[in-house]
Amino acid sequence: MQKTTQLGSDRAYDILRSEHQPLDAIFAPQSIAVIGASEHEGSVGRTVLWNLISHPFGGTVFPVNPKRHSVLGIKAYPNIAAVPEPVDLAIVITPAPTVPSVIGECVDAGVKGAIVISAGFNEAGDRGAELEQQLLQHLRRSKLRLIGPNCLGIRPEDEPLMIQFHQTLSEESVYFRYFHLIKLSQRVAHERLTRICFIDYDREMALIADYRNPQTEQHEILAVGRLSKLHGTNAAEFAMLVSDRFQCRGLGTQLLQQLLQVGRDEHLERICAEILSDNGAMQRVCEKLGFQIYRAQDASVVRAEIVL
Ligand SMILES: CC(C)(COP(=O)(O)OP(=O)(O)OC[C@H]1O[C@@H](n2cnc3c(N)ncnc32)[C@H](O)[C@@H]1OP(=O)(O)O)[C@@H](O)C(=O)NCCC(=O)NCCS
Known part of the structure; x- marks a missing residue:
């Protein structure tokens, strides 16, 4: 967190x-x-x-x-x-x-x-x-x-890349990730990116799939995955977002697999997430990696959970 x-x-x-x-x-x-x-x-x-x-x-x-x-x-x-x-x-x-x-x-x-x-x-x-x-x-x-206090690291160089990344997202992807629509201008606002580009490594980990174009040497963020420890528990919640052009190519599965490994390395007991019921791709990725999917009281979401 x-x-x-x-x-x-x-x-x-x-x-x-x-x-x-x-x-x-x-x-x-x-x-x-x-x-x-x-x-x-x-x-x-x-x-x-x-x-x-x-x-x-x-x-x-x-x-x-x-x-x-x-x-x-x-x-x-x-x-x-x-x-x-x-x-x-x-x-x-x-x-x-x-x-x-x-x-x-x-x-x-x-x-x-x-x-x-x-x-x-x-x-x-x-x-x-x-x-x-x-x-x-x-x-x-x-x-x-x-x-801060208690915060490690700031990656100002990630901010322009995050702006480009957000420009690649469809409204549907934004909706699936945040459960409501957030305008591009709000998503890339400097104050917001300042907050998400620094991480308290005691409680949070973010992984980025970064692509470097060999011709131009330019970097591009293709996907972002985040693991956040739930307060007072030995569990964490994950969230992830893959650039639309790169969805359905196995990146989400890879990224979640890496997040699970981070969880194991950190000796977490379980990892979970709430997913919108109509987000078939996210549920499919979770199933492939051994998560259990539970119906929630609110029919619009399901809960995915894996014991590590
Ligand atoms: C969900 C998401 C992270 C998955 O990443 P991805 O790179 O597309 O995932 P992968 O390519 O590894 O796997 C997707 C799987 O879902 C399947 N799939 C795609 N659309 C689907 C649908 N509508 N219903 C069911 N399965 C679907 C794909 O066929 C694939 O399964 P397969 O490997 O068995 O063929 C990505 O689509 C995304 O960023 N979506 C928008 C944000 C989001 O939903 N975040 C999650 C919030 S917790």
Whole structure:
């Protein structure tokens, strides 16, 4: 399940009152501070920093680590206030209890956007909820845009591909996937794609079938499958969507098979989905892969379920 902090009427959620392109700091930063950058093999702090320096994004990276003078060979700073240049985006990977003060320091330093990867907030009981409130206090006094907490990864490069993908879908496919029609303009709205292009890997997994045209080297998304853990259970729900041109060629079956494997790897007990009764193709794919199909009380839907 994706986790986005609901900020209600908070300034951080109020797009209309903000300046021009407030999400540029997150999607097109000129400078990134990695707070909690680390050299520990296998740590998220190392992976994030390594990804940023091995796939240059065109800006400057500042590791922040109070205990080291350098991380992966790059000069490190003890805190965000010590970073000598303005920072567009802070990626925060410090223990949850430290995150509110880290974000407070980011606000004071004029950082424009932050992605908090650290877990241990609302999802972790009363103490975590309290930390999340402290985090919100800092956001309320600032214009800083925050993604998270407890979220990993953002793939801004997926957004244009997702727009193209949605342009390939018929109304029937959209109806089968979402159970009602959603206009193309709504489906590809930047705010919506921002939400679906980042994933909380603790609770959600998305797989994409990507085709690279060997002549043009252009990529195209052919299908998207998603597995979302159901709250408080060891089960997950799947959803999938195959581009109309590529339906009935075995892609949906392949994708669902892969999602089942992800479920097994994650030691889930079962995977299920609600499917519209007249969606014969989806039910057929489920049957082929061993799902049981149950009639629901509402005759317009059926429930597919497989025990792993
Ligand atoms: C449902 C969907 C994901 C299936 O993907 P796909 O790539 O077309 O699936 P496959 O080609 O692997 O398999 C489709 C199977 O359904 C069968 N089928 C197609 N239309 C059918 C229909 N109206 N009734 C019964 N079976 C049908 C195909 O013959 C094929 O079975 P077969 O391999 O035994 O011949 C895809 O059609 C899609 O994205 N639909 C729109 C969105 C959607 O319905 N999402 C699911 C919401 S949970």
